[in-house]
Amino acid sequence: MKGRIASCVLLFLLIGIWEVLCRIIQIPVFILPAPSRIVSVAIFQAPLLAHHALITCFEILLGVALSVIVAISMSILMFASPLVEQALSPLLIASQAIPVFALAPLLIIWLGYGIWSKVCMAALIIFFPITVNLLEGFKSCDSDYDKLFTLMGASFPKRLRYLYWPWALPYFFAGLKVGVSVATIGAVIGEWVGAQSGLGYLMIQWNARLRVDMVFAAILWLTIIGISLWSIVSFLNKKVITWNR
């Protein structure tokens, strides 16, 4: 609780310094608007921002769903077969070594200006931390439990259901938390490169008109989306994992 209070105090302190500096130095609005102006724009333009935020949110959520399916399948396959792990590991690392910006135009060409190119962008960013964490979780299972399950004659699917999956769940949620925190990056980059809606699209439009206050308002909404998703995953984590190891 003390940590949260300290975090809030620090945040308000930084915003306060920003506000005071903007007013004293009289920085032009098209360069750096004051926080009070950003908040008022974010509120007064709420219907427009909310409409585009919903689209971005939808892209992110679809990206999360897609990445979770891919990450779970990949990590199980890699865990079940060392050969598959050796074969997939370089590809997995390569997928993160290539900058997302470089892939965005290609995805737009392949998947069009619609929602799916942004969903793929988000999924591409999210799936990596989930896969790596989940695989690490499976591998961290205590070998004595493995011995016990061998004695009980448990097949791999049964081990997965009763042992490996619950064992790796905290790792899965840790990966998912990281994934949803950065998911906005993928969706917004996709919207920057080519879109007709979404907060990224709005940011590009308003940036061209030097409406920096509107750009900041969109960033504020994106931040709220990111924090909300993180909070939802944290809540689910607490609800699902009720045990201590």
Add this chain to the structure above:
Amino acid sequence: MVLPQKSFSVLIGPSGCGKTTLFDILTGILPRDSGSIEWEGEQLPHLGTKAAYMQQKDLLLPWLSLLENALLPSMLAGKKGPAEHQRAHELFSHFGLGGFESYLPQSVSGGMRQRCALIRTLMFEREIVLLDEPLSALDAITRRGLQTYLAMLKNQYGKTVLMISHDIDEALALADDIIVLTASPMRVQDTIHICRPTLCDSMAPSMETLRCRVLNELEAGGIQ
């Protein structure tokens, strides 16, 4: 090494001599490169299908209730019928865990967790029970209480028990036979038969001679 049927034998030997490895070989977890295993006149590659194995740690799954943990061998064998549930409930009652079936392992004491692990071992429904220092992680008082439950394995459930222990008093209190092992490479140094009708107090004077004999054999077998 000979295990009489429906007897309680305790293996005592120096650390690192290979007691747990022996259990791993007996259960088929590790391959055997020499020797032979025979049960009821039948040569077997291992005792995997005949023996239940309880390891040092209780190994209860923290996400399952005590009852679900006890039922795990049945669940994995595809048996989830009322008969298994009834048997588990009976065992919970016999082992003093009645009313704790729905508790998660983290909510109960170390002794209760160990009793639950013992119930799970019995749910294997195998003739032989291998126990690898099942009480070593517990305090002296809890350990003494649990010895009664270990004795039940042979006396009430008719199991053939082979237990690893480092505690001579515990061995004297429970065993029909104490098998003293040498340091690596492990051999049977001596088998000491404990002749008594029922479980008795390990501190009784008559046990003192046996305790000395076990200690002498351990020293002769290479323990410093």
